[in-house]
Amino acid sequence: MTSTSPRPASPTEVRLRPSFSGSGQALAVLILLFCSAMFIVGGIADPASPGGIVFLVLGITGVIAFGLSLVVITGHLLGRRPLLVLDGTGVSVPAKWPLPRSRDRFLPWAEVASVCAWTDGVPGGKGLAHRLAFLPCEESPHARHTSGAEMLRVKTQGLPGVAVLRWNVPVLAGWTVPQDEVIKAVRALSDAPFEDRRIGLPKRRRVVRPKRK
Template sequence: MGTEATPFRVHLKVNLSTSARPVACLILVLASVAFIAGGLMSGGTTGGVLFIILGASGVLLFGVGLATSAGRLFGRRPVLELDAEGVRRPAGWPLPRARDRFLPWDRVSAMTAVRRGVSGTKRGEQDYLIFLPTPELAELARTAERPSLIALTLPDVPATAEALPWCFAIEPGWDATLPQIVKQARRHHETPVIDRRNE
């Protein structure tokens, strides 16, 4: 099904929320430059040299953070792609697209939607969409109690490690919602959907 359907791509929207990380990194780069300037103005003192070293380290560290976060936001590389062949997780900028991860539809046993977090807290709840690559993981998603179900979203649980590359946290900055993504996935392939968000 869906061999002629056009690819569906999910991108980050440029807004106040998604711009926070690049702006924070820019501020930290400027603060690091100020450290270097302060160190240079103090002459060859020990404190001045220490300021220069700290400032240079900050420029390097926060400069990389600025480049990657700005590239992720403005590079227009999608965070998720669905097409007739399968599910693609594009490599984060600046890595080449050859580093993308790909899961063909014939290896997708099911999709599950999971909600993690505590309602009413500052952090709130986060929805996840997981493309399950084995029938065993699909069965876990159907039958598991909430703690085991949440384990599908955690990197340090060996039993669920195979699902982790295909676990997508649905961020508010995405230009598609969870129902839209599920609808597009089913347009390309009739994959069972297990919705466990309200449990």
């Protein structure tokens, strides 16, 4: 079936805007990296002793682990690689830096059976997380990766398609494109049925203006 709704001329690219939380993570890892380097300095002072050997092992392990973590976090902050791309051909989930773009995931609209916006968490509780699930058709090759999707299967029950965890995109607070705008783009680009099962959304204030006499 061909959609009569207008297709967006340019793709919708969702990125994560820089935040204090991301910078805080980089600072915390940098501190741990410095502490690991101090362990190495302490171990070099007496490398033949048992304590010196332990310090060297812990220091070298920490420098490698925290050094790699710092590179990845810094790459996320500075690389500005999209988290989600929607265009006329389908849904793209770019690989996280530093993985090559050849590892990007792509799901054509023709293989999308339905789309569901849903909420993970207890209604009325804290920590509710909104997600956007693209359910591949049963005949799609993407429908084979069903492991770990038990909760997604429950949340999308009754919708056509297969619950696949890798096509369940978390909606983050720092998205550069508001989630309602992303949903609007999905509905404009895809003919697949869409269902909004989100809960805990803030209620819009209704402004009542006094009638003029």
